[in-house]
Amino acid sequence: MYNLLGVELKSPIIIGSGPLSYNAESMKRLSDAGAGAVVTKTIRKERAINPAPHMVKSTNSSLINNEKWTDFEPERWIDEEIPKLKEMGVVTIASVGHTLEESSELVEKVAKAGADIIELVSYDYTDLIPIVKDTKKRVSIPVIAKLPPMIENIGDFCKELEEAGVDAITACDSVGPAFRIDIETGKPLLGGNGFGWLTGEVIKPITLHKIYEIRRKVNVPIIGLGGCMTGSDAVEMVMAGANFIGVCTLPILRGEASLGKLFNDFKAHLHRLGYNSIDEACGIVHQYMGDINERTKFEFIYDEEKCTRCNLCVKVCAYKARTLNETMELDKEECRYCGLCASVCPTKALEVHELQKAYN
Incomplete structure (x- = not known):
């Protein structure tokens, strides 16, 4: 078993907030496929209405999307989906955003509904510190902050988050803006304004650098998210300083069964390299930089x-x-x-x- 902030997980794989965590049944399938915990789509005061289309393959191992937050009203999660997840035994991390006004209204309800952990996210990362402080006053369950990657001095910012009381950090969100063009028409491939956010294998080097910089400054657990598609990718994230492996694009492109393969390959690599646990490999690269x-x-x-x-x-x-x-x-x-x-x-x-x- 793996311990995340006092919550026992069957694997270190955590499904990031995204299309596959749109409701309880889908999250249960991810859990059954090998995920240790699943993060809900972000819950806000108002449901999202997404452009169409809002997701496109960029390379064989990456996506661009301009999907917003959950398309359910918050009451659907609080009254139905989270209680259902609790009944089904799925370790549930409730994503809540994007403003202090919204989080202050929602976090207590989400916690009472049965969420194991809350993950806070904001389009303006500077709002995260006041949101974390407010949330810590309102709930007794652990609180994670999810960061966008392009934060100047991200390690120092995470130190401030740690001092504000955050229990763990997810590093990081998708990269962008980015877009692709249909050369037959000259139009963008995505709906809405055409721009989206890049995920998958292509952003892994950026993610690794952010994890490295954050680990230099903080002691709280880090969930490495962004670009993990193979067992060796997962090892790299751990060696950079992550304690848990976040994935989102992998099961979208390759199906839920890919989670079991990822976990088995990850464990096989650790064993081959002589590490008996994630802790032994965590942050190993720091001694060589x-x-x-x-x-x-x-x-x-x-x-x-x-x-x-x-x-x-x-x-x-x-x-x-x-x-x-x-x-x-x-x-x-x-x-x-x-x-x-x-x-x-x-x-x-x-x-x-x-x-x-x-x-x-």
């Missing part, structure tokens, strides 16, 4: 038996330093040791071996 002028000296290791002769390493070399004919050859005079050739090798036939560290 050194002087920005530091240069690692390495050599390339080539394993001919693993090589499929796909020639990707040759194609991506900007300096034409690498060739593959009868054997793999490297022109050391031309090579800048950028490392791209090894990073694109699909079979790890070409890898880098660290020799020493030197300073320029």
Whole structure:
């Protein structure tokens, strides 16, 4: 079992607020598929009326959406959906937003309805500190703050949230604005104003950086959300400093069964790497983030038996330093040791071996 703020979870996977958490039955399916907890769509005083269409695939592993909050009135969640989730045994995190006026009216009702945890979200992140302070006075259940990624000095802001009493942080929300265009018509692919917010694999590097910066400043648990599509993605989030793995796009694009595979692959990676728990791997990258002028000296290791002769390493070399004919050859005079050739090798036939560290 995994403990989130005193609530026992069967897995560290937490479904972020989104299309699949639109009602109790859908959230139960996610729980049955392997989610430890599920976050509701954001509950506000008024129901949302979404543009149509409001979701489009951007790449095979990413989406752009301009979906708003829940399209249920708050009473539907308070009187029906949350009590139903309680009966079904689904660990429920109720997303509430987006203003102090709304949260002050809703959080107590949501807590009394049976939510295990409240997650606060706002379009204006500066409102989160007063919203957190007010909510902590009103409810006894744990309170999470969900952050947009593009906050300047996000670590310092999270320290202020921690001092305001927040119990955990979700990092982070989707990235944008972003949009795609139908080249046949010249029109945007999304309805409404055409703009939306990017999710999925493409935003993972941004998410990792935000988790890293937040973990440097706070001690509260972090739910890493944004770009986790595989077990190795989940390990990266933990190594950056996350304690729990948030997912949203994965089950939308690949179905609820993908959650079980994600969890099993995640555990397999941890075991292979010698970690007995998430805690042992959490934040491990921090000890390696050194002087920005530091240069690692390495050599390339080539394993001919693993090589499929796909020639990707040759194609991506900007300096034409690498060739593959009868054997793999490297022109050391031309090579800048950028490392791209090894990073694109699909079979790890070409890898880098660290020799020493030197300073320029």
